[in-house]
Amino acid sequence: xxxxxxxxxxxxxxxxxxxxxxxxxxxxxxxxxxxxxxxxxxxxxxxxxxxxxxxxxxxxxxxxxxxxxxxxxxxxxxxxxxxxxxxxxxxxxxxxxxxxxxxxxxxxxxxxxxxxxxxxxxxxxxxxxxxxxxxxxxxxxxxxxxxxxxxxxxxxxxxxxxxxxxxxxxxxxxxxxxxxxxxxxxxxxxxxxxxxxxxxxxxxxx
Numbered sequence: 001x002x003x004x005x006x007x008x009x010x011x012x013x014x015x016x017x018x019x020x021x022x023x024x025x026x027x028x029x030x031x032x033x034x035x036x037x038x039x040x041x042x043x044x045x046x047x048x049x050x051x052x053x054x055x056x057x058x059x060x061x062x063x064x065x066x067x068x069x070x071x072x073x074x075x076x077x078x079x080x081x082x083x084x085x086x087x088x089x090x091x092x093x094x095x096x097x098x099x100x101x102x103x104x105x106x107x108x109x110x111x112x113x114x115x116x117x118x119x120x121x122x123x124x125x126x127x128x129x130x131x132x133x134x135x136x137x138x139x140x141x142x143x144x145x146x147x148x149x150x151x152x153x154x155x156x157x158x159x160x161x162x163x164x165x166x167x168x169x170x171x172x173x174x175x176x177x178x179x180x181x182x183x184x185x186x187x188x189x190x191x192x193x194x195x196x197x198x199x200x201x202x203x204x205x206x
Contacts, residue, residue, distance in 0.1 A: 003187035004139035005146040007048065008156045011056075011064040012037035013178040021094050024087030024121065027059045034060070037179030037199075038067040044199035045181070050074060051145035054138065056082035056152060064179075065150040076150075081134040084152035088121025113169055124168050128158040135159060139186040156182050163190045 012034025016023050030038065045068065055065035057078040065076040090098050098118075099106045109116045117123045138147055153176045161168040163184065176182070176196050183194035 001188050002143035003185045004142050004144070006135065006139070006184040006186055007045065007050070007146065007148045008159065008182040008184060009041060009045075009064070009068070009148060009150045010153055010156060010176060010178055010180050010182075011061040011150060012041075014060050016092075017178060019094075021092055022087045022090050022098070023060075024084055024091040025058065026091050029059045030063050034064070034178060035067065038064040040199040041179045041181070042068045042070060045148070046071075048148070049146055050148045051142050052077065052138070053148040053150070054079055054082060055150035056080075056084070056155075058083055058152070061150045061152060065148075068148065068150065079134065081130045082149060082151040082155055085124065085127040085154045086118075086120075086122040088118040090118045090121065114167065124154075124158065127154055128162060128168070131155045131158045132162050135184075135186055159184060160192055160195070163192050 012030045014023065014028045014034055015031050016026070016028045017034075018031070041064070050072070053065060053069055053072070053074050054077045055061045057080055061082065062076065062078055069076050093101075105116070105118070114124045117126070135149075138149070156176060157168050157171045160182065161171055174195065177198055179198065181194065181197045182192070183197070185191040185193055
């Protein structure tokens, strides 16, 4: 099986990112900083020969992808499976507010962080299942090619945790910046090649 090189690109900043609140499936657009980050990212990957460009259909990712696609004869293919985890009733709240206002849920989350769902939302396990399935499908569609995926912090962490065989919670101390690139080789034995590269640094393909 030929490997597929995946450029996992996190969307640019939003006002909700800056405020530190949970976005989930909310339709929050990029702010001015986020659009600048997307433009810098587009320039940084300008010479990457993407065979396809996929993005979450949520506004912040779709807008980032459209900026990345500027000047390319390449459509942006939106897919719900690249969405962030659905935060349900916690959407728009800070995590500290959740811990203070939902103590019983917080206790359950401490016991079973991977499978505990927010009210009306998804768990990390749900998110990992759909993201891994989507990436497997894309890699099968593009063997030996390079593909761009514009998504969110949660899906990127889920995929990395799957590859490394660790809990997603072990990745939480690691920065994953808006407008960053994470590189994955997807094949029989997937590899995490690069984590949280930012356009102001060196060439991500080096």
